[in-house]
Amino acid sequence: MIVAERKPLGEIAEMVAPYQKVTVIGCRSCVAICLAGGEKEVKMLVSAMKLKNRREGRKQDFDGFVLERQCEKEWVKEVEDKILSSDVVLSMSCSLGAQTIADMYPEKIVVPGLNTAMFGVPEEQGVWSEKCLGCGDCIIHTTGGICPIARCAKSMLNGPCGGSSNGHCEVNLDIECAWYAIHERLKLQGRLDLIEMVRPPKEWTTSHSGGRRVIVREDAKLTPHQKRDKEAVI
Amino acid sequence: MKRSIQVVICRICSGAANVLDTDKLLRVASEAPYVGSAIAVDYACNTKTIAQIVEEAKDKEIDRLLVVPCSKNEVSPALFQSYKRKAKINEFLMEAVDLVSEVVLPHRDEPSKAQAKAEAKLLAAIARMAMLEPLQKGSEEMRTKNVVIIGAGVAGVEAAKRAAEAGLHTILIEKSDKEVKAPGVVMPRSRLISAKGHAGNYELTIEAGEKMEALECGAVIVASGGDWSEAKGPLVRACPEAKPLYKLAQELSSGNIPKGGVVIVDTPDPKADTTPAQDFAWEEALQCAIEIKKRESGTDVCLMFQEMRALGLAELSYKEAAELGVRFVRYDKKRPPKIDSKDKNRIVVIDSAQEQAIAIAFECLYYASIAPNPDNMAIAEALRIPMNDSGGVRRGSMQKGPIATPRPGIFVCGSAQFPRSEEMSRLEGRAAGALAAQFVSTGTVEFGGSVAEVTPEKCSACLTCVRTCPYEAPFIGVAGKAEIRLQLCQGCGMCVGICPSKAIELHNYTDDQLSAEVASYIGGDF
């Protein structure tokens, strides 16, 4: 899932400092799950901001709540009144949610309360690690289920670099060398022949290097007639 | 029914009269919102008084009660029971406000400030009470009156006897095939594989010989014990004649009293983490030392240890041993005793008390440690209970549940928790048997009331509650959202405090209820 981290509170305070009415909007999806932008974090943030203001002798109006999924227009539309009446929207969602609001209400100032970091998995409660870079052309069937694009610091495609040492990456000793891991995995599966497979240079146009990507399912798109405004989600 | 609180202030015993102005307290209470009746009485434990105030409650259509008693732990059960039965007040809408402990006793010297605090506390309690909801407990029949005891050692057999005395059916699971004299059923060559269910209705899977058996029970007692450690450590390797203490006890009982020096060390491996020094069989070691000295006063006896732990009356043995001339040498784990390289009948150690190296000659060396049962971990995992640092099963809490484990219906006794002397093990076994009997005898198990509840629409199914709860009460249900198993929930609120989407609330300790109480209590001047 998308893993994000709350920005340092000082940075957030600076972003909203010029505004009087601050509307803080969180999300119940990925950022709640990675403990960055759910209802609890929103409430704690508002409280901390109020305390900061009390110490500094200023007053701002804060309103905080969460949406089911901030990247969906229907859910954002539900709180249109609150967005329009705010001086600034402080989004405690991943950047997708923040940008959704910003795109829907281009005259409103929207600031990000979180740093969207990565696609990550919870290794254990409280620890998330990056496993995918969204290259758009998955090859993990050839690497025993381990992604070398994300898990190798250099995104090497054909085995480790010379810096691999005792199974660790030269960039950071805390990181396992992905190709060491791939080797061990393929060995376990009795498929070491895949290590010898030569992978040609990757088709990077499917990744971000080819520019912002758009994925379309023609069979899912709505006709103009279908697209008429429906009643609110809730 | 509208929310209407009756506030009862017990004047005399709360000692309030000496510090607080109870009339003013009463006035403040009666003017608070949602208070339908405010009374001060002299003795709220007096049956006649109780009858009067219950009548008043019924007249005024009261649905919730706040009592300022002499102390929270001493609220008369008769009081709450009368309200419950005669005024039909929900048991969760009756609380005591402990002004005695929190205001009267600690602020005796500042009566005016104490008064302000008492009023604030009462108003905060009223604010909280006004927001509570009536709650119902559920109950379930226990399908059996079985108590399963794991381990047929000293503690286990004693537990079985005690539980059987109360009329319960006991099943002793024993891993060896030694002969066991105990009531109920004994299953030799058996071990616990897994456990499901909850207190009152546990379903165990036992491997009995080669077969798997299913067993239902109301309670489980872990009495898996420990045993004399025969572990070899550096001390023992340097002195191959060193023996475990039980061998000395055997020699003494067959009349062989050593004449040459005897040294008893607490562990064969003083530096290691595998045999913590606490496993020293103190009482047995003291008994042996005393016996030797009484029969051969000329024999030098020395006890070498990291920590002295003669529990309870064993202190007297320590005194007796010291008076008989037994030598006690305390050492630090970082500077352990060693066999003298030049003379293998001398042991050299730095005595912590004197901060000096001393050498002690001996003829016989014994080590007196009891190691935890290596099976404890498998048992603890099967029962989903935590372990402690010494390789034993953790107890609920020293003060509140020394024989309990954090999981209701599962008890621990004897060396399974921490190495014990035989006498202690017997006593603890008896206690465990009694507690299990008390629990199972009722035949029903209650649950619910002040427990957690998930609002599915708010749940992100992040699994945080599932991972955090020590009782495994939350689970992700068919709707893909968290749900709480009421039979397992202990009402601690850990899941509530941690839920990132604030989807769980703890009944009668909700965020709003706590906020209202805090805001009211700290609102005014202190």
Place this chain on the structure above:
Amino acid sequence: MAERNPKVVGFCCEEHGIECANLAVRSGKQYDVSVRLVRVPCTGRVDGIHILKALEDGADAVFVLGCLEKNCYYDTGSIEGRKRVDYVKSMLSQVGIEPERVEMFNASSSMAWKFSEIVSKMTDVAKRLGPIEPRGDGQ
């Protein structure tokens, strides 16, 4: 700066926390009226939100008192309580408010002396730091 009495709030668990406090007072210990206690079933119930809100409501200092970590009635409750307190402390640091205003303590119901230590320490903090309000020294 307004002259007012210091305000300290203590969230105490119903098991060891409040009983530690009770034992202290029953042994005759007096303590500063600046301290007011709120009961929770377990310190694991305490949410960072409650601590921050207590500060918002006017507390100068907040403490959380739970069971000793290896002796917690609910197994891991006080471990959870500590994590919440630590997180709030880090948030306070980030907004320029003294993190020592919030503390976690562990005690058992027999450690009466510990309660006296706690109220003493937190009352000192409250008196020394005063209410959370503009300092007048420019930041």
